[in-house]
Amino acid sequence: MKFRDGQWLAAEGVHAEYAEEVYRISPTPSGKGVSLLCPTKKILRRGDVLNLSTLTIDIEPAFDGVLSVETTHWQGALRRGPNFDLFPAGQPEVDSQVTKTDKGTTLSAGSLSATVSRKDHTFDISFHSTDGKKRLTALQNRSVGLAYTPAPTTPMQTNDMRDIKHYIFTQTTISVGESIHGLGERFGPFNKVGQTVSLWNADGGTSSDQAYKNVSFWLSSRGYGLFVDTPDRVELEIGSERCCRTQTSVEGQRLKWYIIYGPTPREILQKYSILTGTPGSVPAWSFGLWLSTSFTTSYDEETVNSFLSGMKARDIPVEVFHFDCFWLKAFQWCDFEFDSDMFPDPKGQIARLKAEGTVKKVCVWTNPYLGQASPIFAEAVEKGYLLKRKNGDVFQWDLWQTGMGIVDFTNPAACDWFVSCLNKLFDIGVDCIKTDFGERIPSNDVAWHDLAVDPKRMHNYYAFIYNKLVYEALQARYGPNEAVLFARSATAGSQRFPLTWGGDCESTPEAMAESIRGGLSLGLSGFSFWSVDIGGFEGYPDPWIYKRWVAWGLLCSHSRLHGSNSYRVPWTVDDDDASPEGCSATLAKWTHLKARLMPYLFAQAQESTRNGIPLSLRAMCIEFPDDPTAWTLDRQFMVGNNLLVTPIFEEDDTVQFYLPAGKWTNFFTGEVKAGPGWFTETHSFATLPLYVREGTLLVLGKEGEKRTVYDYTEDVEVRSYFVKEGSKAVLVDGEGKEKVVLEVKGGEIVGKNELKGECVFTVVE
Structure with a gap:
C-alpha cells in the first residue's frame, strides 16, 4: 500500500505520521534489548511532548545473527492470534550485549548488530555485522510510521475507529545494486525490486501477481533476510513507493519482523529454518x-x-x-x-x-471444503465442524462447490x-x-470456533x-x-x-x-x-x-x-x-x-x-552468491550442490545459459566448458544443458537402473569430475541415514571399499 504521492505529498485520503527522533532509549522488559521511544515530531521544547503520537520500537536479540524489531503505536491493542509457530525445535541461546560509544547505542546478537545514532533529534537505526565490515540495511529519516485512512481532520475523530483503518509501516533501505528475492511462490520477476507485493493467499493461477503460497520472508543479495512475523495481510512496496526502500505495512497497531544476517544465502536460510522450522523429510x-x-x-x-x-x-x-x-x-x-x-x-x-x-x-x-449435496453435510453443520458467519449461519457460497462450507480447523x-x-x-x-x-478463506463476516x-x-x-x-x-x-x-x-x-x-x-x-x-x-x-x-x-x-x-x-x-x-x-x-x-x-x-x-x-x-535449503529448484545465487550474474538467473537452476539444469523454451531446440566460474562437464557428452560465461546450444529431446560442477564425485545407480528405491551403495557408478583433495560424496540408505562417505585423499577415493557389488569408477575430465 502506498502512503505517499511521490516523495513530497501524502496519498489521497491518507494521513501519515513518522518517527522523527529517538527521544529515549531504555531496556526492554527482558533486559536484553533496547526500547526506543520515538515521537512523531522533533522535541525541541517541553511543550512539544503534548498532543502527538509516539512509536515504540523494541529491538531484541533472538539468537546468533538474528534480531527482532517490533514497532507499536497503541500498546493496549489486543494481541489476537493465530501466530506463527516459531522455534518449533527450541530457541537457541544468544550472546547479546548493549554498548554505548560516540556513534550511538549498539545492540549485538552474536554476528549481527543494530546501532541507534546518538545524534540529537535524528532517527537513524543501522543494521550491520558486529565486526563492522558489512552494512546491511537501515531505518532512516521518515522510515517508521503510522497511517490513517480515511485521513481524520481532527484527532477527536479517532475516538471511534470502526470506520478508520490504522496501519504501521517500516521502510528498510535498498542499497545500490541490491536485489530482493523470495516472498513465497511468486511467478513474476525473480528480483522483486520495483514490485508491489501483497502477501495474501489466492487461487490465481501462475500468470498473475497473486500467489498460492505467500511467505513473509525475503532474502537480499546484500547478505541478510527479513521475516515479517504475522500471518495477516502484509503489503510490500519494494522500491515501488520510494525507489531506495522496501516498505512493509500491516493494518493494526503493531509490526514485528526479524532481520537475519548470513552473510551467505545458505546461512540465511539455515537461520530462517531455526526460526520457522526445518523442512520435513520425504521418503x-x-x-x-x-x-x-x-x-x-x-x-x-x-x-x-x-x-x-x-x-x-x-x-x-x-x-x-x-x-x-x-x-x-x-x-x-x-x-x-x-x-x-x-x-x-x-x-x-x-x-x-x-x-x-x-x-x-x-x-x-x-480439499477442506464440503458441498451441501453431500449426505454428511447436515451432520457437519449439526456438530459445528464448519466455519460460521457472525450471525450464527454456516458460512456458505457457491464458489467452487454448490453451497459449500469450510472445515473449521480451530475446532x-x-x-x-x-x-x-x-x-x-x-x-x-x-x-x-x-x-x-x-x-x-473468507476474512469478513466470519466467526471461528476459537473466538x-x-x-x-x-x-x-x-x-x-x-x-x-x-x-x-x-x-x-x-x-x-x-x-x-x-x-x-x-x-x-x-x-x-x-x-x-x-x-x-x-x-x-x-x-x-x-x-x-x-x-x-x-x-x-x-x-x-x-x-x-x-x-x-x-x-x-x-x-x-x-x-x-x-x-x-x-x-x-x-x-x-x-x-x-x-x-x-x-x-x-x-x-x-x-x-x-x-x-x-x-x-x-x-x-x-x-x-x-x-x-x-x-x-x-x-x-x-x-x-533449510531447496533441493530443486535451487536458485543459482545459493551456490554462487559472489557472482552478481547468479542473482539474475531465473531460467536455470541447481539440483543439489553439483548439477546445473537449464530448461529449453524454444521450439527450434536452442537454449542459452550461464556457467559460473570453474570447469563444467556436460553430463551426456563429457564436453567441458569453462565459466564464467554465456553459452548457446542445440538439443534433441533426449538432452538439455545438464552440467556437472568441478570437484564433484557423482554417484549414480547402475546403467539401466529404473527403480526409485534400491540400495544406493551397491552396483553404483562413481564419476569423478575434476576432483581435488577433499572432494566428497555421501551415500545414504533408504531411510536417509548415512552409510558410506567417499572422499578424495592423497589422490585416491577413500571409502570405496565400503561399496557393495560391482561398482564402476569413471574419471570424466
Missing part, C-alpha cells in the same frame, strides 16, 4: 514418477488400468498413481467417499494395482472428524494425500493448520519419515509439511518460465521440495512443449504428470508416436535418468532438510 519412493488422472477428465477402474498398463508397456515406471477430483461424486466434494458408480470396490482396486506391480503407492485428492472436534475420514482412506490402501485449495483468533490472520494461516493436520495424520499412520502431501497452499512454516506443487499453469513455454520463477522463489523462502504439473495444467500441450517440460520436470525434486481437462499420459499427446523422439520414449528416458540419479538426489535431500 525415497516419493521421488519417482507420479501419474494423475487429471482434473475434470472422466475415468474409472478400467481407465486407470489402461493408463498403468500403457506406461508399463512403454517402459515408464510409475511410483505413485493419483486419483484426482472425480474419485468423489459430483457435488459432494469433499466427503471422502469413492463414487460407487465408478469405483464399486476401491479397496480391492487399490490392492490389485499394487499386487500387479504397476504402481507402488496411491494418492487421492482432497478440535472438527479436526478429529477430518482425521477419522483420512484414516478410512488409509484403511483401504491410500498412502498419501493431495491437499488442494485452502486459499480462498480468540482474528479472521484476517486466519486467512493465510489456514494453509498451515490444514496441511499440518493431514501431514501429522499420515505420520501417525505410516511413520514420521513416510508422510507425503501434495499441497497447493502454504505460508511461513509450511515447509515442515512437504511437499508442494506449483498450481495451475498453462501449457505454454511462457508458463514453464513462470513456474520456474515460482519454484525458485519458493526455494528461497525455506522450502526444500517442489513439483509442477508436467506438460502444463490448462490446455493441450504441443508435443514439443510436453517433451521439454518432461525433461526439466523429472529434474525437479518431485515429478508429476497432471492436467486439467486432458490426460497427460504421453501417447495421448502425440498420437502414440513410437519413435525415439516421441513423447513416450522421451518420458521413459528422463524417468530412467532420475532413477539413476537417486543415490545423489536422496543424499542431497537429507542435506537440504537439515539446512
Whole structure:
C-alpha cells in the first residue's frame, strides 16, 4: 500500500505520521534489548511532548545473527492470534550485549548488530555485522510510521475507529545494486525490486501477481533476510513507493519482523529454518514418477488400468498413481467417499494395482471444503465442524462447490472428524494425500470456533493448520519419515509439511518460465521440495512443449504428470508416436535418468532438510552468491550442490545459459566448458544443458537402473569430475541415514571399499 504521492505529498485520503527522533532509549522488559521511544515530531521544547503520537520500537536479540524489531503505536491493542509457530525445535541461546560509544547505542546478537545514532533529534537505526565490515540495511529519516485512512481532520475523530483503518509501516533501505528475492511462490520477476507485493493467499493461477503460497520472508543479495512475523495481510512496496526502500505495512497497531544476517544465502536460510522450522523429510519412493488422472477428465477402474498398463508397456515406471477430483461424486466434494458408480470396490482396486506391480503407492485428492449435496453435510453443520458467519449461519457460497462450507480447523472436534475420514482412506490402501485449495478463506463476516483468533490472520494461516493436520495424520499412520502431501497452499512454516506443487499453469513455454520463477522463489523462502504439473495444467500441450517440460520436470525434486481437462499420459499427446523422439520414449528416458540419479538426489535431500535449503529448484545465487550474474538467473537452476539444469523454451531446440566460474562437464557428452560465461546450444529431446560442477564425485545407480528405491551403495557408478583433495560424496540408505562417505585423499577415493557389488569408477575430465 502506498502512503505517499511521490516523495513530497501524502496519498489521497491518507494521513501519515513518522518517527522523527529517538527521544529515549531504555531496556526492554527482558533486559536484553533496547526500547526506543520515538515521537512523531522533533522535541525541541517541553511543550512539544503534548498532543502527538509516539512509536515504540523494541529491538531484541533472538539468537546468533538474528534480531527482532517490533514497532507499536497503541500498546493496549489486543494481541489476537493465530501466530506463527516459531522455534518449533527450541530457541537457541544468544550472546547479546548493549554498548554505548560516540556513534550511538549498539545492540549485538552474536554476528549481527543494530546501532541507534546518538545524534540529537535524528532517527537513524543501522543494521550491520558486529565486526563492522558489512552494512546491511537501515531505518532512516521518515522510515517508521503510522497511517490513517480515511485521513481524520481532527484527532477527536479517532475516538471511534470502526470506520478508520490504522496501519504501521517500516521502510528498510535498498542499497545500490541490491536485489530482493523470495516472498513465497511468486511467478513474476525473480528480483522483486520495483514490485508491489501483497502477501495474501489466492487461487490465481501462475500468470498473475497473486500467489498460492505467500511467505513473509525475503532474502537480499546484500547478505541478510527479513521475516515479517504475522500471518495477516502484509503489503510490500519494494522500491515501488520510494525507489531506495522496501516498505512493509500491516493494518493494526503493531509490526514485528526479524532481520537475519548470513552473510551467505545458505546461512540465511539455515537461520530462517531455526526460526520457522526445518523442512520435513520425504521418503525415497516419493521421488519417482507420479501419474494423475487429471482434473475434470472422466475415468474409472478400467481407465486407470489402461493408463498403468500403457506406461508399463512403454517402459515408464510409475511410483505413485493419483486419483484426482472425480474419485468423489459430483457435488459432494469433499466427503471422502469413492463414487460407487465408478469405483464399486476401491479397496480391492487399490490392492490389485499394487499386487500387479504397476504402481507402488496411491494418492487421492482432497480439499477442506464440503458441498451441501453431500449426505454428511447436515451432520457437519449439526456438530459445528464448519466455519460460521457472525450471525450464527454456516458460512456458505457457491464458489467452487454448490453451497459449500469450510472445515473449521480451530475446532478440535472438527479436526478429529477430518482425521477419522483420512484414516478410512488409509484403511483401504491410500498412502498419501493431495491437499488442494485452502486459499480462498473468507476474512469478513466470519466467526471461528476459537473466538480468540482474528479472521484476517486466519486467512493465510489456514494453509498451515490444514496441511499440518493431514501431514501429522499420515505420520501417525505410516511413520514420521513416510508422510507425503501434495499441497497447493502454504505460508511461513509450511515447509515442515512437504511437499508442494506449483498450481495451475498453462501449457505454454511462457508458463514453464513462470513456474520456474515460482519454484525458485519458493526455494528461497525455506522450502526444500517442489513439483509442477508436467506438460502444463490448462490446455493441450504441443508435443514439443510436453517433451521439454518432461525433461526439466523429472529434474525437479518431485515429478508429476497432471492436467486439467486432458490426460497427460504421453501417447495421448502425440498420437502414440513410437519413435525415439516421441513423447513416450522421451518420458521413459528422463524417468530412467532420475532413477539413476537417486543415490545423489536422496543424499542431497537429507542435506537440504537439515539446512533449510531447496533441493530443486535451487536458485543459482545459493551456490554462487559472489557472482552478481547468479542473482539474475531465473531460467536455470541447481539440483543439489553439483548439477546445473537449464530448461529449453524454444521450439527450434536452442537454449542459452550461464556457467559460473570453474570447469563444467556436460553430463551426456563429457564436453567441458569453462565459466564464467554465456553459452548457446542445440538439443534433441533426449538432452538439455545438464552440467556437472568441478570437484564433484557423482554417484549414480547402475546403467539401466529404473527403480526409485534400491540400495544406493551397491552396483553404483562413481564419476569423478575434476576432483581435488577433499572432494566428497555421501551415500545414504533408504531411510536417509548415512552409510558410506567417499572422499578424495592423497589422490585416491577413500571409502570405496565400503561399496557393495560391482561398482564402476569413471574419471570424466
